[in-house]
Amino acid sequence: MPRSRPQKRATSHDVAALAGVSQSAVSRAFSPGGHPLIAEPTRQRVLAAARELSYSPNPIARSLNTGRSAIVALILGDLANPFYGQVLQRFSDVLQGMGRQLLVFTVPARADADEALRRVLSFQVEGVIITAAQLSTSMARTCMDRGIPVVMFNRYIPSLDAACVRCDNHAGGGAVARAMLAAGIDRFALLTGDAQATASNERAGGFKDVLRAAGVSPGAIIERACPTTYEGGFVAGRALGRSRRRPRGLFCVTDITAMGAMDAIRFDLGLRIPEDIAVAGFGDVLESARASYRLTTLRQPMEAMVLHAVRLLSLDERTPSVREQVVLPVDLIFRESLVAPVASMRTDQAG
Amino acid sequence: MPRSRPQKRATSHDVAALAGVSQSAVSRAFSPGGHPLIAEPTRQRVLAAARELSYSPNPIARSLNTGRSAIVALILGDLANPFYGQVLQRFSDVLQGMGRQLLVFTVPARADADEALRRVLSFQVEGVIITAAQLSTSMARTCMDRGIPVVMFNRYIPSLDAACVRCDNHAGGGAVARAMLAAGIDRFALLTGDAQATASNERAGGFKDVLRAAGVSPGAIIERACPTTYEGGFVAGRALGRSRRRPRGLFCVTDITAMGAMDAIRFDLGLRIPEDIAVAGFGDVLESARASYRLTTLRQPMEAMVLHAVRLLSLDERTPSVREQVVLPVDLIFRESLVAPVASMRTDQAG
DNA sequence: GTGAAAGCGCTAACAT
DNA sequence: ATGTTAGCGCTTTCAC
Numbered sequence: 001m002p003r004s005r006p007q008k009r010a011t012s013h014d015v016a017a018l019a020g021v022s023q024s025a026v027s028r029a030f031s032p033g034g035h036p037l038i039a040e041p042t043r044q045r046v047l048a049a050a051r052e053l054s055y056s057p058n059p060i061a062r063s064l065n066t067g068r069s070a071i072v073a074l075i076l077g078d079l080a081n082p083f084y085g086q087v088l089q090r091f092s093d094v095l096q097g098m099g100r101q102l103l104v105f106t107v108p109a110r111a112d113a114d115e116a117l118r119r120v121l122s123f124q125v126e127g128v129i130i131t132a133a134q135l136s137t138s139m140a141r142t143c144m145d146r147g148i149p150v151v152m153f154n155r156y157i158p159s160l161d162a163a164c165v166r167c168d169n170h171a172g173g174g175a176v177a178r179a180m181l182a183a184g185i186d187r188f189a190l191l192t193g194d195a196q197a198t199a200s201n202e203r204a205g206g207f208k209d210v211l212r213a214a215g216v217s218p219g220a221i222i223e224r225a226c227p228t229t230y231e232g233g234f235v236a237g238r239a240l241g242r243s244r245r246r247p248r249g250l251f252c253v254t255d256i257t258a259m260g261a262m263d264a265i266r267f268d269l270g271l272r273i274p275e276d277i278a279v280a281g282f283g284d285v286l287e288s289a290r291a292s293y294r295l296t297t298l299r300q301p302m303e304a305m306v307l308h309a310v311r312l313l314s315l316d317e318r319t320p321s322v323r324e325q326v327v328l329p330v331d332l333i334f335r336e337s338l339v340a341p342v343a344s345m346r347t348d349q350a351g
Numbered sequence: 352m353p354r355s356r357p358q359k360r361a362t363s364h365d366v367a368a369l370a371g372v373s374q375s376a377v378s379r380a381f382s383p384g385g386h387p388l389i390a391e392p393t394r395q396r397v398l399a400a401a402r403e404l405s406y407s408p409n410p411i412a413r414s415l416n417t418g419r420s421a422i423v424a425l426i427l428g429d430l431a432n433p434f435y436g437q438v439l440q441r442f443s444d445v446l447q448g449m450g451r452q453l454l455v456f457t458v459p460a461r462a463d464a465d466e467a468l469r470r471v472l473s474f475q476v477e478g479v480i481i482t483a484a485q486l487s488t489s490m491a492r493t494c495m496d497r498g499i500p501v502v503m504f505n506r507y508i509p510s511l512d513a514a515c516v517r518c519d520n521h522a523g524g525g526a527v528a529r530a531m532l533a534a535g536i537d538r539f540a541l542l543t544g545d546a547q548a549t550a551s552n553e554r555a556g557g558f559k560d561v562l563r564a565a566g567v568s569p570g571a572i573i574e575r576a577c578p579t580t581y582e583g584g585f586v587a588g589r590a591l592g593r594s595r596r597r598p599r600g601l602f603c604v605t606d607i608t609a610m611g612a613m614d615a616i617r618f619d620l621g622l623r624i625p626e627d628i629a630v631a632g633f634g635d636v637l638e639s640a641r642a643s644y645r646l647t648t649l650r651q652p653m654e655a656m657v658l659h660a661v662r663l664l665s666l667d668e669r670t671p672s673v674r675e676q677v678v679l680p681v682d683l684i685f686r687e688s689l690v691a692p693v694a695s696m697r698t699d700q701a702g
Numbered sequence: 703g704t705g706a707a708a709g710c711g712c713t714a715a716c717a718t
Numbered sequence: 719a720t721g722t723t724a725g726c727g728c729t730t731t732c733a734c
Contacts, residue, residue, distance in 0.1 A: 084437035
């Protein structure tokens, strides 16, 4: 194939000329929904001409006067946590299916986040999905002030009147506590993440509430915070495993920290899971099901969460975005790191 | 904070009025490089006015007449492979630092990839980075025909005259073979990925070439292909571990399949690694260093690869993008899944 | 050095 | 139902 010169794209004028209609007719032929009045035969003539020139409307020009692009911004937290990779994939697939593309914004370590966010918004994005804990409040406010639909994904900021999709973190934490109690565990450890992260707090809260209600004394619950990373979990897990009165059950508010803790407990400390310490996580990332971990954890209905988040953006409607709070149920998946007390409870056998 | 009404952004006209200059002066004040002629004092007046109105140029309007946006497209393969999450993160960080944003394109399962790619390109992206194996040839051609700079990241298509950054896959495969030979291994298995993926073929080729040169008979090398996923590796690893003449050394062309194979070998088959079967991977994703795996693997210089890829895009220069082939060295990292033959070889102790 | 003016390719009134 | 016209906010000649 000879290297053809950069061919300039055909414009609506070219198509109009070829089809023998006005330029605006071309615009109408391509306007989504078929809303504007155009006769079907004309439309077909235009589309034929367009096909011949392999024309498609220039989205840049389009968004210059509509004020909306076909772009949705995704503000990402830490991609070392596989959860966010999976989230990104789902969002991208779904939005692409709706004719939208994802513009990614990774929160920079340095403080120039604000400038970069401005740049993202200046693409006249149709909506913003926030999955990062850092800066999310101010970012959300910036967007809302500009009238851009915002959805908080798995983070909840009570003071902020923004749409939000999350799962029932509190109930999930409670379910772990109940499972541990049923397993006869009497000494507990709780590994939380960032203190500002509401998800972490809610999960921890649900766990402690159930234990407290069951009469467990606060002295029997060790609580520690660590970074939401494998290494964070590793270090914290090692420390917990070494503590004087070693906990029998460890609840980590994130799968990734749970995996770090498990590796420390087994390989650094030489203890067995669940015999010496039972471990539970939260999130059910792909890795948790692996034979190396078999982590008992709370499955988040990610598919549903993504779909709800996209819905709340109200991309195709004329109506403003919905400031709705969606809370979805989680599902305790028993694997080997914390075994189900009775045979009838749900288990997962997949490798 | 009262919900303020969606405030409309200030335009260059507003700034011009406030600064007492013409609109074109504002444009010049913001033009990158300071290339166009504008007196420094004027520039300062404009910038001050801009700050007051918190103005920044509208990139949509800008790209409508420059024909280039501040957007780079990233075509992503499978995000279940953690490698790509890490790649995405680095690209986004680097490009954001250069004032660019990443537009993500995930290759859809269905056949409408072409339409979606068209849409991506129609944003007048300044460059395209291709990390997906699927369709990459046709996609690259589409871009090149339109004069959009393309960089193939970790995939090489000889028939395609496109810029390309990859690591020395062949040498890496050879290094594994040598390490296995030095460890006294005499029966080998090779787990390849997609037959179309050049990276996979090169790694496998390097491995086999060294073995052959060392006089290993082809009969002592079992070769199998599997999907480049954890599950693919698990299934294939199990089959290999069960084979009549069990291999003593297993080279998987990707870390993720190596981890799957390791889990099958240890937890499904009850064999020991490396005593019964030594395993090596390729890539050195974060997970490979974990205590659960301690996978001996080839470290790709991801940071350098990303930087080179961005450079080849020639974003800031007037010159067209460079159709250069960059091949970077890989580094065999010894961990416990395949031990170094002599104490002096490089090892990695990190948890 | 600075301003005026002509578009970039499209959408959305406004006519007809 | 179709064509005409006026912008969207900017960059870029072209005069001065």
